[in-house]
Amino acid sequence: MALEVEHLTGGYSQLPVLKDVSFNVQPGELVGLIGLNGAGKSTTINHVIGLLRPFSGSIILNGQNLQENAAAYKRQIAYVPETPILYDELTLKEHLELTMLAYGLDRDLTWQKAHQLLKIFRLDNKLDWFPANFSKGMKQKVMIVSAFMTDAKLFIVDEPFYGLDPLAVHDLLNLIEEKKAQGAGILMSTHVLDTAQRYCDRFILLAHGQVKAHGTLKELQQKAAGAGETLDDIYLRLARDESDE
Template sequence: MKPLANSWTGSGSGASELHALRVSGLRKSFGRPAVSGIDLTIAPGEFYGLLGPNGAGKSTTLRMIAGLLAPDAGTIEVFGIDVRKDPLAAKKLIAWVPDEPLLYDKLTVMEYLEFIVGLWRLDANKAQGHAQELLKRLDLWQHRDERCEGFSRGMKQKAALAGALLHEPRLLILDEPLTGLDAAIARQVKDLLLERARQGCTIILTTHLMDVAERMVQRLGIIASGRVLAEGTLDELRTRTQQVGGTLEDIFLRLVTNAKEEVAAS
């Protein structure tokens, strides 16, 4: 995929502000290591794919970046803000969409968005227009007065995405956002994400759908056993694995298989 336009401009001159996200030495254990010293640097306006097998540490890493889980060690900076030292300032710049949508079932989708407006203390008039735009774009406008408890999984996923985008985050974190969606709904979500990336929003996406990652993201990080195996554009990963013309699936399987063999041999 060709690089997207980057419309982000920093307000300061510090070197850390040249990065949307900088992660260094990130570690987390739950009895056993889940994340083992991950380093990541993501540029403003970049669409980044974090790929790995089940249990690789993807969701744990994203939860720490979003400030939902405290790391055992390491640093996380979002646009120059240390997530551990100033979590509220960092969270104002971040939106998180988990693999299972977190909604209030007894609220209608419009009431849910009104709750988000109050939570972020947004300007009500401006937010109302933005909410209408998002619901229409995601084909939820006709369902705006229906309770979320009656929504399909795809509709809940779209409602959660609308809520995440309402405060116009500069860093959008998505954990398996397309899982279980039918083709039409998945297309709506992908189109909206690509549009936001073109507008300068930094996006981190995890997915098991290799063809989706290959088409959508600019740069990839492949992790296994809580550590980064390789990082770069698709062409850079092809060069690293000596698979000229290889698909992302080919590269992913080779890297993960080699990592498993190294662990077994150690």
């Protein structure tokens, strides 16, 4: 089973930003969502996490249809937003406890996972800190810990590398590999293409709200008739093609 997005048309108000978008994320794989600013990446993610209602099409995760059973669908996902979202009046410890309550997690077992993640991201001595005390990178780490301590079947990670130091980036990538090995799927939006090329199993290239290309790097190279091209080369060609339209 997997995430299946089929013929998705959607956007904000009555304006269709996405036009007949279809893709999937299989268990145990990392899929990179690639595109220029305004291509539809954030709109796609907002539909997948249930913040926007599709005009048409379907979004199904492991047999649960977002439109028909939103609660069962959302229990399977965890989300790391591009901009950290924290409550000013809650400590780090209280943020984690709120996440445990929201997902209905076993408190003792989940705290064991949380402590391991806090140590990895060097937050283990900051449980009593409030968001005002955290840097941008530290806030991002809080969001990562909150998401990855869950047992989600699908992780949606939006531009996760901005604000993270190189060690934290390395730790996050290791964590993604661990979740993949456990059978979770990951959908990641990023502009850090050299990292995406090394770690993603497949790619979805968006432009003007449509899927312009999808597949492994080798498949994208074959479609672009450029056997030795990097993901960056393919992306830049897409960008030039967009600017000419």
